[in-house]
Amino acid sequence: MADKNAILNRTKKNAEDNGYYVCPDEDLLKDLIDGLATNEDRYGYGACPCRISSGLKQYDSDIICPCEYRDADVAEFGMCYCGLFVSETIKNDPSKMKPVPERRPVEAQDAGMEAKAKAESGEEMPSPSESHEHVQVGTDSKGIPIWRCVVCGYLCARELPPPICPICKAKADKFERFSFG
Amino acid sequence: MTKVEGKNREHKVTIYTLSTCGWCKKTKKLLKDLEVEYEYFDIDILTGGEEGRIREEMRKHNPRMAAPTIVVDDGKEVIVGFEEEKIRRALGHG
Numbered sequence A: 001m002a003d004k005n006a007i008l009n010r011t012k013k014n015a016e017d018n019g020y021y022v023c024p025d026e027d028l029l030k031d032l033i034d035g036l037a038t039n040e041d042r043y044g045y046g047a048c049p050c051r052i053s054s055g056l057k058q059y060d061s062d063i064i065c066p067c068e069y070r071d072a073d074v075a076e077f078g079m080c081y082c083g084l085f086v087s088e089t090i091k092n093d094p095s096k097m098k099p100v101p102e103r104r105p106v107e108a109q110d111a112g113m114e115a116k117a118k119a120e121s122g123e124e125m126p127s128p129s130e131s132h133e134h135v136q137v138g139t140d141s142k143g144i145p146i147w148r149c150v151v152c153g154y155l156c157a158r159e160l161p162p163p164i165c166p167i168c169k170a171k172a173d174k175f176e177r178f179s180f181g
Numbered sequence B: 001m002t003k004v005e006g007k008n009r010e011h012k013v014t015i016y017t018l019s020t021c022g023w024c025k026k027t028k029k030l031l032k033d034l035e036v037e038y039e040y041f042d043i044d045i046l047t048g049g050e051e052g053r054i055r056e057e058m059r060k061h062n063p064r065m066a067a068p069t070i071v072v073d074d075g076k077e078v079i080v081g082f083e084e085e086k087i088r089r090a091l092g093h094g
Ligand code: SF4
Pocket: A032, A047, A048, A049, A050, A063, A064, A065, A066, A067, A068, A069, A070, A080, A081, A082, A083, A084, A085
């Protein structure tokens, strides 16, 4: 069982490190931490509690909390999509908490659900992170792997390839690890 | 699908939710407080064929596939997110 206290403390620390605050609505905070714990238990990673996840890590990598959309949402709306992380303004006036429109492209959710359906029907699933394990790997200065979209050439440094390419919308299995020379 | 009984049956109310989502919980609680009868689908705990079918149903009403999606009278009105005022206006009395 996931340790809820540990998740809460980790979240608080992460908020502090990034200049944010945790949800000022205590009931909501508790529900979101419970949701993250449930997801850790059933998926093995803390997928966003307010989003439909596939349960396949490489397709949900953009919505593992804190998700990739958090910073843009706190900047624009004062809170992340779930309201787990908020700005100082919202911390001081929680009545300003309002539903945040979904920023994650629906294609990302669909790609994950499609892979999940395939996996459940026994069809082989493209596994972008494993199939390129033995390639010589390029990393950025922090040691994070660099991924290249083979369709449009887009490059990004992250632990796993994005579920879909933000430029051309190609799916995760169209990414390969980029190697120098 | 889970049905929640309520005195207020003026509209057919279906909501697409997640069992882990705090805003979905707030939505369910508000409907309960308004004594609205409704049915809900927790997308994350559906299985197999049902999951695909319900997701497509949800998509018809909200192509962005975001929870909670509140569908009133088979789509006459669709509210995305815990928009408390909108929900009260559509379903509450006064
Ligand atoms: S929206 Fe908030 S709670 Fe959900 S994954 Fe992103 S940062 Fe975490």
